[in-house]
Amino acid sequence: MMTRKLLWFLLSITLLCGLLFYRVTYLPRFDFGRASIDTLGNLSTHELSNTSENGSKRAVIPKLAVVTCGDRLNLTLMNVKSAVAFSRGPLHVLLFADTPNTDLLLKELAKWPRKVRQRITIEVRPVIFPGNCSKKWKSLFKPCASQRLFLPRLLPDVDALIYVDADVLFLRPIEDLWDMFNQMNSTQIAGLSPETEDYTTNWYTRFARHPYVRPLGVNSGVMLMNLTRMRQFNWDSRLEPVLLKYERNISWGDQDLINIIFHDHTDKLLVFPCQWNFRPDHCWYGPTCPKGTPAILHGNRNAFVEAKKEPAFKLVFDTMSKYVLGTSTVEGFVAPLESALKKMSTTYCRKEFLKHVPGWRKIASSIDELRLHEHR
Structure with a gap:
């Protein structure tokens, strides 16, 4: 009788530890x-x-x-x-x-x-x-x-x-x-x-x-x-x-x-x-932010939502939406963004973004290299 109770106790402890391990390891914090x-x-x-x-x-x-x-x-x-x-x-x-x-x-x-x-x-x-x-x-x-x-x-x-x-x-x-x-x-x-x-x-x-x-x-x-x-x-x-x-x-x-x-x-x-x-105001009527590659895009006035506001901003947002986290930022984000920008109608913001694609690619390459090093 004692042996059976002991076995049930040990089995319960094992199951509990397994559940805790799953919770910590696999579920998001x-x-x-x-x-x-x-x-x-x-x-x-x-x-x-x-x-x-x-x-x-x-x-x-x-x-x-x-x-x-x-x-x-x-x-x-x-x-x-x-x-x-x-x-x-x-x-x-x-x-x-x-x-x-x-x-x-x-x-x-x-x-x-x-x-x-x-x-x-x-x-x-x-x-x-x-x-x-x-x-x-x-x-x-x-x-x-x-x-x-x-x-x-x-x-x-x-x-x-x-x-x-x-x-x-x-x-x-x-x-x-x-x-x-x-x-x-x-x-x-x-x-x-x-x-x-x-x-x-x-x-x-x-x-x-x-x-x-x-x-x-x-x-x-x-x-x-x-x-x-x-x-x-x-x-x-x-x-x-x-x-x-x-x-x-x-x-x-x-x-x-x-x-x-x-x-x-x-x-x-x-x-x-x-x-x-960097906001649409910085490129709507020509470039007014000459201080380097945009590091943060701010799609105010619904620029990320309504294509008619500024299609280049909407395009960046849509490209980020399609990007799969954990994959190459060069191949999964910058490359398709550049391809889509080249196909869209010409606007001042589109011209400005194409000018900065090399800078974004350089940043993305450094991130990809870092991720690759982490997984070696």
């Missing part, structure tokens, strides 16, 4: 609620540095934040897909999503190849608008867009991150953008790119009815956020007074509020090149 520090690798208030306290080198894991509400699901999926495709190493992704999109996000991300999922940690959080003006914040400009304003408050244990709008595609390693944190001086708390480089078409110089970062304003679609310094700056307490004072004068929601705050605190802002926030 999605963190809910607060980040698990153990899964992210030695995060601390020193996480911007690649040197530990004893002076030894250690890997720094970039953190990417994206917000998904309403019909932005597919944009977000391609956004994160591009960041993973072009990243050199592990990546921590924080996704803020409304209730309808949460399960859909997890379902789609779980379809990614296991070898890809092993390189990333994805944390899903609900969209939250704290304070007395939560309804105003939620409906400000586009649905949930103002969530970025509250990240210093909502992520008290996170030192820094890169926030990007859902309609963004990475075409260069996110690690290169993360390195810009090290270019900040001791007073700077955030990094943004200019709204445009062209005075004649710049919206802020012609139409703004509120203060903005001189001379051209800044675009908030890609934002380096040193959350620790933003909290020290009392960022959260500045938001509501600015909203109540200027809500009748702003057109671009949270972006305008960011411009208003940094107008009076330009010493707190790092302005980085337009190649890290």
Whole structure:
């Protein structure tokens, strides 16, 4: 009798261990609620540095934040897909999503190849608008867009991150953008790119009815956020007074509020090149971002969704949609993109993208070589 009970006990333990092994090895890791520090690798208030306290080198894991509400699901999926495709190493992704999109996000991300999922940690959080003006914040400009304003408050244990709008595609390693944190001086708390480089078409110089970062304003679609310094700056307490004072004068929601705050605190802002926030404005009427190969495409004004807006941007998005994660970025993304660009009708943006294909191919080749080395 005892022998039979012992056998059943050992069999139960074996089955339980097998299930746990399957769960850890084969299922994607999605963190809910607060980040698990153990899964992210030695995060601390020193996480911007690649040197530990004893002076030894250690890997720094970039953190990417994206917000998904309403019909932005597919944009977000391609956004994160591009960041993973072009990243050199592990990546921590924080996704803020409304209730309808949460399960859909997890379902789609779980379809990614296991070898890809092993390189990333994805944390899903609900969209939250704290304070007395939560309804105003939620409906400000586009649905949930103002969530970025509250990240210093909502992520008290996170030192820094890169926030990007859902309609963004990475075409260069996110690690290169993360390195810009090290270019900040001791007073700077955030990094943004200019709204445009062209005075004649710049919206802020012609139409703004509120203060903005001189001379051209800044675009908030890609934002380096040193959350620790933003909290020290009392960022959260500045938001509501600015909203109540200027809500009748702003057109671009949270972006305008960011411009208003940094107008009076330009010493707190790092302005980085337009190649890290390349938008249709930079090529619609001719090239206005001459500072290198576009590293991030920002398909604002539905440029990734509506072909009539700017077909070259839609083409890049469609090519990324067809790309299979884990395969060659040269053969699976850059080559078909170049072929499709050559076949489409001529636009200024199409000409600009064809000019930069060699640069994208060089970047993709380095990523492919890195992946090949990892699997040897």
